Amino acid sequence: MPQKVILDVDTGTDDAVALMCAALHPDLELVAATTVNGNVEVQYCTDNSLRVFDHIGIPVPVYEGMASPLVRSDFPKARGDTASGAVHGRHLDIPAAKSRQQTQHAVDFLVDYYMSSAGTDTILVPTAPLTNIAAAIKREPRIVDRIPAVYMMGGGHEIGNVTPSAEFNVWADPEAARVVFNSGLKNVTVVPLDATHRALVSSEDCKRLRALNTPAATAAALFTEKRIEGYQIVFGENIGSAPVHDALAVLAIVDPGVLASVVEVFVDVETIGELTVGRTVLDTHNRLHKTPNARVALSADQDRFVSLLIETLARNT
Ligand code: RIB
Ligand code: CA
Secondary structure (H helix, E strand, O other), rough: OOEEEEEEOOHHHHHHHHHHHHHOOEEEEEEEEEOOOOOOOOHHHHHHHHHHHHOOOOOOEEEOOOOOOOOOOOOOOOOHHHHHOOOOOOOOOOOOOOOOOOOHHHHHHHHHHOOHHHHEEEEEOOOOOHHHHHHHHHOOHHHHHHOOEEEEOOOOOOOOOOOOOHHHHHHHHHHHHHHOOOOOOOOEEEEEEHOOOOOOOEEEHHHHHHHHHHHHHHHHHHHHHHHHHHHHHHOOOOOOEEHHHHHHHHHHHOOOOEEEEEEOOEEOOOOOOOOOOOOEEOOOOOOOOOOOOEEEEEOOOHHHHHHHHHHHHOOOO
């Protein structure tokens, strides 16, 4: 039986690749995608997710969620409005969606789904700001005992990407991230920038993807090439490769060996300070004497990840 998953996304070029991996890998069954304000405004995340599923010919229900962070009004900015728009852009460069989003709100869907019998064997995979997840936990705290495991892309220990301290998904809604890390969720695996920046996808890999000539592989090549160009523009990094963060979190479910240097630690989130807001603080030396609440991957196996990515995207007919 394939492992059921729900992806909470802000699609986004790397979320798009993650969605395709989740929809195509035979060991996974993508039950639904929920969308949230992040890389682009939520309505574009929804539209982009629909475009992806139409493009690969696999219908997956898409539920639109929160349009702004849990409590603050000063971090509503989606990345499409910033220089990082170069990495994503508002619309993914694939044909417009024909399918339509579900009418239920994503937070209501998550609460209803996880309180139903189906919920207890479905892994939750947030690859976006944690607003929907925190809102669902606040609405129905009992869902934390029903979600069997979480694989989350977010945070950074030695690397930030919005500030030297903070990774985008956590920075964009730090209060929500704090709710999630302190909620009592079990079996939480965190895939931070430390791992994703050690699992880069190169221009050469994009050529291999294009050669497969499947809709998924061709789109993934297009999105990854945009990311490689975008990283040059935004960070001045001309290394001919880029992280495809969110796909690593998805593929870690089917092959934990794509992650490396995994530590089990207590993680909390800083919510104040110009230079520190949004920082994931890993208590690597147990200074707080708290029970670990996450397994955090501090590295990755690039070759293993890229091979699995290519194999997965080849499966689209
Ligand atoms: O920092 C990387 C994360 O921020 C990824 O999930 C990307 O899609 C953006 O949301
Ligand atoms: Ca994302």
